[in-house]
Amino acid sequence: MPTVDDVAQAAGxxxxxxxxxxxxxxxxxxxxRERVERAIADLGYRPHASARRLRTRRSxxxxxxxxxxRDGISGAVLDRFVHKLAEQADARDLRVMIFTAxxxxxxxxxxxxxxxxxxxxxxxxxGTVHGDVRQQWLIEHRVPFVSFGRPWGGDLADPRHRWVDVDGRAGVRDAVNRLRASGAERVAWIGWPSPSGTGDERRAGWAEACGLDGATQAALSRSTEDGVEQGAALARELLSGATAPDAIVCASDSLALGxxxxxxxxxxxxxxxxxxDNTxxxxxxxxxxxxQPLDEVVAAALELLFGESGGDVRPNPDSNEEPTNRLLVPRLVERRSNHLALGGTTGA
Amino acid sequence: MPTVDDVAQAAGxxxxxxxxxxxxxxxxxxxxRERVERAIADLGYRPHASARRLRTRRSxxxxxxxxxxRDGISGAVLDRFVHKLAEQADARDLRVMIFTAxxxxxxxxxxxxxxxxxxxxxxxxxGTVHGDVRQQWLIEHRVPFVSFGRPWGGDLADPRHRWVDVDGRAGVRDAVNRLRASGAERVAWIGWPSPSGTGDERRAGWAEACGLDGATQAALSRSTEDGVEQGAALARELLSGATAPDAIVCASDSLALGxxxxxxxxxxxxxxxxxxDNTxxxxxxxxxxxxQPLDEVVAAALELLFGESGGDVRPNPDSNEEPTNRLLVPRLVERRSNHLALGGTTGA
DNA sequence: TCGATCATTTTGATCGTTCTAATTATTCGG
DNA sequence: CCGAATAATTAGAACGATCAAAATGATCGA
Structure with a gap:
């Protein structure tokens, strides 16, 4: 591999x-510049990434x-997120390194x-959680980071914690409203056990929009761990209950499939x-x-970290001038035909 | 961040x-050694990865x-693969960088x-394909690589091409045999259009084991692009045909779900x-x-690249002594109850 | 006690790039 | 056509680690 010196020599x-x-x-x-560019092209020169990183102190x-x-259906969202992150990072000439824990x-x-x-x-x-050790450490050591998920239980406006999230409450609210506009009167909810930041928010959206009194809400609301079987079990329970629902909104596709x-x-x-999640x-x-508008989520995350369209710059973590977080609005994707019943999509 | 010099000074x-x-x-x-180790711990020293990489010429x-x-259900396999790769790479002190294209x-x-x-x-x-440009370039430039997937249409024994694959033919064959042992006599096949290395292999497994004559094979075999709807359409076709199948084996979970x-x-x-794929x-x-035994696939891939348990060594691409590929055997996961019909798993 | 041998530690150079500061070319007003 | 200002380029040092080889310390048989 040629080095910068080789190119220099070739270009004089x-x-x-x-x-x-x-x-x-x-x-x-x-x-x-033209002369040098030609030499670069001729020699097929590429800067040595590690040497550059060493000198610039930027990786x-x-x-x-x-x-x-997870065994569940969901989780695919995060795979999609990672995928989009890789895509958009590339556009800014950033690399993405993965790890598991x-x-x-x-x-x-x-x-x-x-x-x-x-x-x-x-x-x-x-997947931020209540009192997250990661966030705490990152903030303390002033390491730049952004989270997909609000700092549950923390200060949402803390400029040192950049975050992007999707307004699940609004998403569910819209879905419930849509169902009611189509004639549903008893929209039930199947969600996750509280406390769960994300889950509680989504449920709140249902509670806000369902238009039911407290007793009916209690009768039409269920919670369980995520999973297809769990969703099926609770749906059976609801359907055979005294006040049967005429529509169900779920906190995940797994539950909904069940x-x-x-x-x-x-x-x-x-x-x-x-x-x-529209899996x-x-x-x-x-x-x-x-x-969830993952494209926007990723774009916002990178923007919070690296600025508008900045290549690899990286602002410091505690300016208080512009907001350091972003709440995005999800969109309901409506599908009418239950393929399970039809055994296919559009007729034989 | 302290450097090696700081540690040296502290340890004398x-x-x-x-x-x-x-x-x-x-x-x-x-x-x-103990003195130095203490200094390292005291100062919280960590080697600067880029400096090391620059010097050692190893990343x-x-x-x-x-x-x-993809929109399909499958593809999740590859996400799982990436996940396991990250896991096992970490055990060898390797980093994983992702990109999209x-x-x-x-x-x-x-x-x-x-x-x-x-x-x-x-x-x-x-996901290797026939006459893959990537493989060709990598071999030509002697860049170490391993593929998950055989070099379709290439020399399977070429030591310069390290690969790991799962024997789909054997997997399907076993599945068909199992069905026949349980009494099925007309096992149908829904797969992908030929030519498709992976798809053709899987179909071959069916053909080998189904025990049907040529005409019946033709009547009970279908192919289509991957997808739930596509699978449903072909299954309907088979079920309403003259010779109806009493079991169906599919090239993917998407098709099978359909x-x-x-x-x-x-x-x-x-x-x-x-x-x-057991998604x-x-x-x-x-x-x-x-x-597919992804753990083993990943382990084999890393072993072919980096040796038995080697940390970050990396053998040269063209020794002819040991095999540079590995074909692993998948395992049928049997499930009996159709949850679509029951509306849940284990009764109400 | 001496020189040879082996174990342990140190010195100087190097990987390929960018930073800082200094040097040389060029432009321009008068 | 000169000197000052600016533009363009260059030399030397530095980033933080490891390599190669030299230097020092320890061990041991005669």
């Missing part, structure tokens, strides 16, 4: 001029932990390793059911779902 | 001794392209960029159906599926 200039052509072309004379690399494998402490160990070794100069956190299966089996194939499965079985 | 030794404690502890005297980083997002040429551009910049010193390729939906809708909820959805709806 000095090392530094070659470097300038690459990093601040504006200060190099037109004719010189231009973001680290992200892959979510632990067993739990928060293990993750923190990885974060420290990658940070202390200057492998990575910013982190993206997903509910759809239960409804179909119970002879109610047309019961409107809405899931969350591939939802599309496949014809399930409505609240779609 | 030279730079190099600190380096030796980290890289070849055996040659350092016990007492000295200890593997690059992998994330599969393009629009097509083979774009991917090659990324590969060149990462390689030429010494960002990455080995690549893992997934088939299951179609069968359920057609009043044949108990028709045995087998998918491929979360298969578990959720109670679909049998052929499971």
């Amino acid at each position: 200039v000095s090392r530094q001029t070659v470097s300038n052509v690459l990093n601040s072309p504006a200060i190099v004379r037109e004719t010189t 231009s690399t973001i680290g992200i932990r892959l979510d632990p494998l 067993d739990g928060p402490d293990d993750e923190l160990a990885h974060i420290r390793r990658l940070h202390d070794g200057s492998d990575v100069d910013a982190f993206v956190l997903i 509910a759809l299966m239960a409804a179909t089996a119970a002879g109610r194939p047309d019961l409107p059911i809405v899931g969350f 591939p499965v939802a599309g496949a079985v014809g399930l409505s779902s609240v779609d | 030794v030279s730079r190099q001794t600190v380096s030796n404690v980290l890289n070849s502890p055996a040659i350092v005297r016990e007492t000295t 200890s980083t593997i690059g992998i392209r994330l599969d393009p997002l 629009d097509g083979p040429d774009d991917e090659l551009a990324h590969i060149r960029r990462l390689h030429d910049g010494s960002d990455v010193d080995a690549f893992v390729l997934i 088939a299951l939906m179609a069968a359920t809708a057609a009043g044949r909820p108990d028709l045995p159906i087998v998918g491929f 979360p959805v298969a578990g959720a709806v109670g679909l049998s599926s052929v499971d």
Whole structure:
């Protein structure tokens, strides 16, 4: 591999001029620049990333932990998130390094390793939880990071904690409103056990929009761990209850798929059911779902970390001038035909 | 961040001794080593990754392209693969860098960029295709790589092409045999259009084991692009045909899910159906599926690249002594109850 | 006690780049 | 056509680690 010196020699200039052509072309004379560029092309020169990183003390690399494998249907959202992150990072000439961890402490160990070794100069956190050790450490050590997920239980406006999130409450509210506009009067809810930041927010959206009194709300609301079977079980329970729902909104596609299966089996194939995350499965079985705008989420995350369109600059973590967080609005994807019942999409 | 010099000073030794404690502890005297280790711990020293990489000319980083997002159910396999890769790479003190690409040429551009910049010193390729430009370039430039997937149409024994694959033919064959042992006599096949290396292999497994004459084989075999709806359509076609199948084996879980939906809708909820990849959805709806041993695949891939348990060594690409590939055997995961029909798993 | 041998530690150079500061070319008003 | 200002380029040092080889310390048989 040729070095900057080889290029310099070939172009008849000095090392530094070659470097300038690459990093601040504006200060190099037109004719010189062209000569150097030709030499670069001829020799097939590429800067040695590690040498550059060593000198500039910038890795231009973001680290992200892959979510632990779940058996559920969901989780695919985070895979999509990572994918989009890689895509958009590339556009800014950033690299993405991944790692896995067993739990928060293990993750923190990885974060420290990658940070202390200057492998990575910013982190993206997903799935924030109450009193997160990661956030605390990152803030304390002034390591740039952004989280996909609000700092539950923390100061939402703390400028040192940059975050992006999707307004699940609004998403569910819209879904419920839509169902009611279509004639549903008893929209039920299947969600996750409290306390769960994300889950509680989504449920709140349902509670706000369902238009039911307290007793009816209690009768039409259920919670369980995420999972298809769990969703099916609770849907069966709801459907055989005293006040049967005429629509169900769920906190996830897994729960919704279960509910759809239960409804179909119970002879109610047309019961409107809405899931969350708009996973591939939802599309496949014809399930409505609240779609998170991951493209925007990623774009906002990178913008908070690196600025408007900045290449690899990286502002300091505690300016208080512009907001350091962003709440995005999801969109309901409506699907009408229950493919489980039809056995296919559009007729035989 | 402290440097090796700071540690040296604190421990009262030279730079190099600190380096030796980290890289070849055996040659350092016990007492000295302890002193240095204490200093390292006290100062919280971590070697600067880029400096080390610059000097050693080794990045200890593997690059992998994330599969393009598909709408299908499958594809999750590759996410799981990436996850396990990150896990096992970590155990060897390797980093994993991800990227995305629009097509083979774009991917090659990324590969060149990462390689030429010494960002990455080995690549893992997934989803090999006939006459792959990536493989060709990597071999030509003697860049270490391993592919998950055989070099379709190439020399399977070429020592310069390290690969790991799962024997889909054997997997499908076993599945068919199992179905026949349970009494099925007309096992149908729903797969992908030929030519498709992976798809053709899987179909061959069916053809070998189904025990049907040519005409019946033709009547019971269908192919289509991957997708739930596509699977449902073909299953309907098969079920309403002259010679109706009493079991269906599919090339993917997407197709199988479609088939299951179609069968359920057609009043044949108990028709045995087998998918491929054992994705979360298969578990959720109670679909049998052929499971790829991804742990072993990843372990084998890393072993082919870095040796038995080697940390970050990296053998040269063309020794002919040991095999440079590995074909692993998948395992059928049997599930009996069709949850679509029951509307849940284990009764109400 | 001496020189040879082996174990341990240190010194100087180097990886490929960019930073800082100094040097040389060029432009321009008068 | 000169001197000052600005533009363009260059030389030397530095980033933080490891390599290669030299220097020192310890061990041991004669």
